[in-house]
Amino acid sequence: MKNFLLILICVLLGVCGQFLLKHGMNSGERVDEMDEIIPRLMRAATNPFVIAGFAGYGLSAALWLIVLTRADLSYAYPMLAMGYILVVGLSRVILQEAVTPARFMGTIVIAAGVWLISRT
Template identity: 40%
Template sequence: MKKMEAIVLVLISTLLGVLGQLSLKQGMKNIGNFEIKDFLSNKVFKLITEKFVVIGIASYAIATLLWLVVLSKAELSFAYPMLAIGYILIAIFSKIFFGENVTFVRFLGILLISLGVFLLLKSA
């Protein structure tokens, strides 16, 4: 697999994973508090019919299929660390969409992750 093709597939898979995570979060905000015991109650029906939960699961499914293509063609030690881009995007979008508090320490951690991804891409 060409380096650029691998990068593009990993990025698409990562973006779909981020979309999935954001959708699941919104779905759970819509549902409210959910406990493990709720899987055995009728509250689980609310979970599986929540549109954002369905979108999140579908996004993860597509991301997984793309990831399987990546795994069949690229070195795992190259591809897997690039998924860290998802951490960066989740922090940014969590702040934007959910008003979550991204502290200086979290921001510094995101910068370190970004540096690591940059070094990884330079090494290939």
């Protein structure tokens, strides 16, 4: 149970990081041309939401190192797929993104796989 809890914290930090990055990047203009990439990334590097998003990922990675010392990789790594499930659900609720039937069914399949792995 301790391993599952640590993995869940890693997943939650990663999901939070992803939403912070999305929010930070949505606060600027869309990048459509190759010559816009470097200037846009330079501006993004100073955005507090982008910085916080990377911090969430960094903390998740640090905790993941602890998970790797305690759990089988064949158990722990597939459990990260919980992040996909949370991102799809929260994107629908928070970002008002459309979740097509195919995307929803794919998420159900992922959830079933995570459930099966968690039973071992």
